Amino acid sequence: MLQGRASTAKRAKPTILEAVQIVTVKHIVLFTLKNGIDIDDARVQQAAMFSASHVDNIADIRSWETGFDIGRRRAVSADFAVIGTFSDTDAVARYLMHPHHRDGVAKWREIARWTVIDLEY
Incomplete structure (x- = not known):
């Protein structure tokens, strides 16, 4: 390729779908409480409220x-x-590293196991 010369190749215009394509990610986490811990446990209620406050x-x-x-x-x-x-x-990567999320992980770690899936759509 020559330096300093503009390309004269024509590009096809993107279709409307290509131009407007928006990809989002659905982040789903399912928590299962550890043996001997039930949903009435104060730690569970606190972790749930903390998770709800992420938004x-x-x-x-x-x-x-x-x-x-x-x-x-x-x-x-x-x-x-x-x-x-x-x-x-x-955005998911930034969320995972956010201090508020990390604090939530610490709360759940002592009381539950979880499974995560991130769906792109």
Whole structure:
């Protein structure tokens, strides 16, 4: 390629779908309480309230839902869930490193195990 010369190659204009393509990430976390710990435990209630407050403390969160299982307990049921929407994977990465999120992880670590999935759509 020659230095200092503008390219004369024509690029096709992007389609409207290509130009407007918005990718978001749905971050889903399912928490299962450790043996001997139930949802009435003060630590569980505190962790749940703290998780619910992420939306007020972490700017990268576009939408946020949290809640306990509605009571139809099955062997495969989780006890608590978090569902968040982020603009992209970079926003999720910033969220994961945010001090408010890290404090939440510490609260859940002593009382639960969890599974995470991030869906791009």
